[in-house]
Amino acid sequence: MQQIAVIGSGQMGNGIAHVFAQSGYQVKLIDIQQGALDRALETIARNMDRQVSKGNLSEQEKADALKRIGVSTDLKTAVQDADLVVEAATENIDLKLKIFNDLDAFTKPSCILASNTSSISITKIASVTKRGDKVIGMHFMNPVPVMKLVEVIRGYNTSQAVCDQIFELSKKLGKSPVEVNDYPGFIANRILMPMINEAICSLYEGVAGVEEIDTVMKLGMAHPMGPLQLADFIGLDTCLSILRVLHEGFGNPKYAPCPLLVNMVVSGNLGVKSGQGFYAYSKGSKDLVVAENFRR
Numbered sequence: 001m002q003q004i005a006v007i008g009s010g011q012m013g014n015g016i017a018h019v020f021a022q023s024g025y026q027v028k029l030i031d032i033q034q035g036a037l038d039r040a041l042e043t044i045a046r047n048m049d050r051q052v053s054k055g056n057l058s059e060q061e062k063a064d065a066l067k068r069i070g071v072s073t074d075l076k077t078a079v080q081d082a083d084l085v086v087e088a089a090t091e092n093i094d095l096k097l098k099i100f101n102d103l104d105a106f107t108k109p110s111c112i113l114a115s116n117t118s119s120i121s122i123t124k125i126a127s128v129t130k131r132g133d134k135v136i137g138m139h140f141m142n143p144v145p146v147m148k149l150v151e152v153i154r155g156y157n158t159s160q161a162v163c164d165q166i167f168e169l170s171k172k173l174g175k176s177p178v179e180v181n182d183y184p185g186f187i188a189n190r191i192l193m194p195m196i197n198e199a200i201c202s203l204y205e206g207v208a209g210v211e212e213i214d215t216v217m218k219l220g221m222a223h224p225m226g227p228l229q230l231a232d233f234i235g236l237d238t239c240l241s242i243l244r245v246l247h248e249g250f251g252n253p254k255y256a257p258c259p260l261l262v263n264m265v266v267s268g269n270l271g272v273k274s275g276q277g278f279y280a281y282s283k284g285s286k287d288l289v290v291a292e293n294f295r296r
Helices: 011-022 034-053 059-067 075-079 093-106 122-126 160-172 188-204 210-221 227-234 236-250 259-267
Strands: 003-007 026-030 069-072 084-087 112-115 135-140 149-154 176-181
Touching: 003 011, 003 075, 011 026, 011 034, 011 059, 011 135, 026 034, 026 075, 034 059, 034 069, 059 069, 069 075, 075 093, 084 093, 093 112, 093 122, 112 122, 112 160, 122 135, 135 160, 149 160, 160 176, 188 210, 188 227, 188 236, 188 259, 210 227, 227 236, 236 259
Parallel strands: 003 026, 003 084, 026 069, 084 112, 112 135, 149 176
Antiparallel strands: 135 149
């Protein structure tokens, strides 16, 4: 397995392309907009510069890795020689089903099709292909170049051989794979999202402020980042999408998204990506400033 295609050049997609290229694989990064691909290459180079400055990567290794990354806006051509395709598009079920239906037609029969989805059923995704045994979840954590975990999700028909291949591949990337079964939210988000939602509900109900909630979880529970800051980092729209998958999949009201989260997404306050969520974000600053709406 040498030829890797990554669909989606956003935060997750460019990170996935980064780790594959750094590990010696030829990568084709695919998006519908050339501008998005240009920004992704800039992000990858900047993140590799950070690795060089820390002594984790040499200048030559950086140059070699960047040469292994090609970009394309033509899905059909870009995936035709791929041994593995990792889809990292927006967390939208209809979009993912369209992509996997196309991939089934455009890729060679031996190609493994993986999704970086954080909650959507791998079995559902596989149902639009004729190769359910070769469809699998490969859920990286953000930021991909730093975080070690990969959730490997087996769909109902995913073969043991494919699961073994993805496990070994994840290890070659320097990651620690963990196998989970295909149920809403898998493990990471089934546990994480209710915690984030409860933090938002606590804010919504006036139990405590943004900084207080995050401080309790950082200092009291040894979390490196508070749940509200983490929600901003993930993207409030992504959090809402995952909670809706959990709520629909289990039919349990404990997964119902907090009304405050719904309103923030509707208003366009999505966290870091929009410049404001529970905190306000200014370019070039790492200072955490509570958003005006939540200041006491």
